[in-house]
Amino acid sequence: MTQAAEVLRELAQPSNAAANSTMRLLGEVEATAAKDDKEREENDRETLRRKADLEPVPARELGTGVQLTPWQVLHSLARAIALSRRGAGRGLAEHWGCLKYTQALTGAPGTFMALSAEGRDTAEYYKRTQSDELAMGFGLALARQVLARRHPDHSVSIVPADTALRAGWALAARDVTKKDPRRTVGYGYRPQFFAEVWKPGRLSRVLSIVCRGNHSGTSVSHTQLLSAAVHIEGVHIGGWADTPALVLSTELPVDAPLTVHALHAPGNGGKLAGPGVSPRDLDAALEEENFFPGIQPPAEGDETPELAPGIHVRSEHYAWLQHSLARTCAAGLAAFAGDAKVIARYLTQRQGKERYTGVAHAALGSVQDAQQTLLGIRFVGTDHVLRLNGTRVEAFSGVAADLFDHLAEGRLTQYRQAAHERRADWPADTWDPDWDGPVSIHPDGSVLAIRVLKP
Secondary structure, three states, X not given: OOHHHHHHHHHOOOEEEEEEOOHHHHHHHHHHHHHHHXXXXXXXXXXXOOOOOOEOXXXXXXXXXXXXXXXXXXXXXXXXXXXXXXXXXXXXXXXXXHHHHOOOEEOOOOOEOEEOHHHHHHHHHOHHHHHHHHHHHHHHHHHHHHHHHHOOOOEEEEEEHHXXXXXXXXXOHHHOEOOEOOOEOOOOOOOOEEEEEEOOOOOOEEEEEEEEXXXXXXXXXXXXXXXXXXXXXXEEEOOOOOOOEEEEEEEOOOOOOOEEEEEXXXXXXXXXXXXXXXXXXXXXXXXXXXXXOOEOOOOEOOEOOOOEOOEEEOHHHHHHHHHXXXXXXXXXXXXXXXXXXXXXXXXXXXXXXXXHOOXXXXXXXXXOOEEEEEOOEEEEEEEEEEEEOOEEEEEEEEEEHHHHHHHHOOOHHHHHHHHHHOOOOOOOOOEEOOOOEEEEEOOXXXXXXXXXXXX
């Protein structure tokens, strides 16, 4: 067996990612918050608003952690960054950034996952990037497990928060033009992701998620959870300070197994339902809005307090937000399959539609022109060839062909109906002997696979 083939075998080996969510963790984060507040007061610095009602995630939802393969971690990361604008590939090749971690993780059945020798070496030079990106993979994998246990009869979609919000609010100066003079939000703290918990034809519930990571130690995770609480507080969905949320910090030590530290805010908000709110036609194009920024604190007697900085999704925005989340998620799936035309169908101008209608930079674009049968299911998507220890390997990303047909034809409602019905029926195998490589399939119908390139 070649060295590359051994690496691919390891990518398909399931192991455990430990999770920590206890009263002790909460107490340590609260102590860190008190220290930060004191230092800010002593230095005449502004005290930041934070999510105040964090608590440990219930044990029945968290378990002892999450069992997954390194390849499944990279799949979670790839789906998270497909619309991230991290590179110059106009979104069509963003998700291939996950492949730089192909040899960064190690584990085996019955053990806890950790950084490999290459992962430890990389950490010496690219600590911030590696910990941030791998933390997305681990944090979102754990978040999906928690939410699936909490809402077993629902589907869960992870959507980049800024992309979904940008169609309604001016998040930065670049969102304002002379023809569209709008007030920017003027507040840089926002969650990274929204988790839409949904059923076809029903109004959704939305949670805010922030994932952080470090190679430094548990005390840094306490600081990161504290910072995440500030970002969560920048967007309110429903009542004041009542938005449900998950904050996660993945500790990736160079000499020990990794641990995902997690807290949540149960919240009664986030429900996109109320008097006069009814589901929209998700197949229709999303209209861009010009919502006024600012979060309205509750009244104090007869006085209405001034708006706090941030974004407040009120009841009149609920149906719009569900529409935006659904179409942004569809765009992310299309990016994962490499189809610029379909991406553009689901995004508005401010969300970056024009990025998918021009010419991609040389060698960075990807095209939806490949198909593979993996674990007995036909997928359409795009492929990428790279070298792994000198050996040429082929990676494939895509979406189940029948589901992608719905997306390509603008039938988002039918896609969601079909994907929801099949959410528990996808194969759990991590290796396809016919493909001869690791395979990861998500409940949304997306797949990521890799193998040694055949002559």
